[in-house]
Structures are given as C-alpha cells and as structure tokens.
Amino acid sequence: MSRDVTVVDHPLVRHKLTLMRAGDTGTAEFRQLLREIALLLGYEVLHDLPLTMQMIETPLAPMESPKLEGKKLVLVSILRAGTGLLDGLLDLVPAARVGHIGLYRDPETLEAVEYYFKVPGYLEDRMVVVADPMLATGNSAIAAVARLKEAGAKSIKFLCLLAAPEGVMAFQEAHPGVPIFTAAIDDHLNDHGYIIPGLGDAGDRLYGTK
Numbered sequence: 001m002s003r004d005v006t007v008v009d010h011p012l013v014r015h016k017l018t019l020m021r022a023g024d025t026g027t028a029e030f031r032q033l034l035r036e037i038a039l040l041l042g043y044e045v046l047h048d049l050p051l052t053m054q055m056i057e058t059p060l061a062p063m064e065s066p067k068l069e070g071k072k073l074v075l076v077s078i079l080r081a082g083t084g085l086l087d088g089l090l091d092l093v094p095a096a097r098v099g100h101i102g103l104y105r106d107p108e109t110l111e112a113v114e115y116y117f118k119v120p121g122y123l124e125d126r127m128v129v130v131a132d133p134m135l136a137t138g139n140s141a142i143a144a145v146a147r148l149k150e151a152g153a154k155s156i157k158f159l160c161l162l163a164a165p166e167g168v169m170a171f172q173e174a175h176p177g178v179p180i181f182t183a184a185i186d187d188h189l190n191d192h193g194y195i196i197p198g199l200g201d202a203g204d205r206l207y208g209t210k
C-alpha cells in the first residue's frame with residue numbers, strides 16, 4: 001500500500017478490533033470499543049496538530065509551553081457510523097469544531113447520496129479530520145472529501161477503522177493528497193459492498209438497528 005495509508009497496528013488497537021469483529025459482541029460493548037479505539041487512532045491521526053507557545057507559571061518558575069490551537073481542528077463525522085468515532089475523538093480534543101455530512105449508500109448502485117451538510121466556517125484555515133468507520137467502496141468518503149474541498153478545506157485527513165483494498169485505491173485515485181489512517185486493511189469487498197471479513201454493518205452494530 002502507498003505511503004499515504006497508515007495502518008495503526010498497536011496491540012491495543014488489534015485487540016479491540018478483534019472484539020468488535022466478533023459477531024456476538026453486543027451493541028453497548030461495540031459502541032464502547034469504537035470510542036476507545038478512536039482515542040488510539042486519534043493519537044496517530046492528530047500527531048501533527050499545530051501548537052502555539054504560551055507563557056505559564058509552574059509552582060516554581062515561569063516558562064513558555066506548547067498548547068493546542070484547539071479551534072484549528074475540525075472533526076467531520078460521516079453520518080451515521082462516523083459519530084461512533086467522533087465521540088472518542090472529542091474525548092481527546094474537546095475544543096475541536098465539528099461538522100456532519102449525511103450520506104447514504106444507494107443499495108442498488110452503492111453510490112453516495114448526500115442528505116445533510118453542515119460544517120464550521122473558515123475551513124481553509126483548519127485541519128480537517130473526516131471520520132467514517134468503514135472505507136468500503138470509497139464512494140461516501142470520496143464524496144464527503146470532495147464536498148469539503150468545495151467548501152474550502154485544504155488540509156484533510158481521512159480516518160476509518162477498517163478499509164477494503166478497493167476503497168483505498170478508489171479514494172487515493174480521487175484524492176491523492178489526503179492521507180488515510182486505519183486500524184486494518186481487510187481482504188476484499190463482497191457483491192453488496194461489505195468488507196470481508198469486516199465486522200458487518202457498522203451503523204447497525206453501533207446503534208442496534210438490525
């Protein structure tokens with residue numbers, strides 16, 4: 001895979017992902033695991049967050065010390081499963097701004113259809129992290145990033161939990177400058193656009209809607 005894909009294969013990530021893949025893991029546990037794994041993935045995806053220096057006083061001496069430029073970061077959830085990752089990312093960076101993009105997959109064509117788009121202003125000045133657990137065909141991710149570029153975003157990263165090789169290739173072709181961060185790249189997509197072996201439908205597993 002190209003250098004623009006980072007597979008975060010820390011043992012804690014791999015362990016939690018195994019629990020999430022297991023079909024008998026229930027909704028509450030699945031949701032909790034996704035939130036926890038988002039912290040670990042977030043640590044990687046946000047490794048180059050901009051910092052500013054600030055004067056502080058320790059109990060013993062004044063010093064100049066780095067702080068996050070909190071308002072610089074925008075986290076964008078691709079509805080609905082992206083919200084499971086978003087919750088963990090917000091635990092890491094509570095001051096981040098948040099955007100939502102509503103996309104569903106047309107069950108016939110597997111194309112992404114947009115039904116909602118609400119993002120913070122001044123995207124051109126911010127780092128944007130787009131979150132969606134499953135990079136399957138890549139259609140939703142490609143459409144979401146295209147809309148964010150239209151809205152002015154210049155610094156974009158894509159964060160998922162699982163990717164299919166087909167989705168990675170399609171995404172990189174559409175958006176070559178946008179790095180992908182994922183916990184694993186699985187084997188293939190089936191005829192219905194599901195990742196194999198995968199973990200099933202992330203939204204259904206997250207919200208118990210099956």
Ligand code: URA
Pocket residue numbers: 081134136193194195196198199200201202203
């Ligand atoms: N979306 C999911 O939730 N799961 C897949 O395997 C593919 C797309």
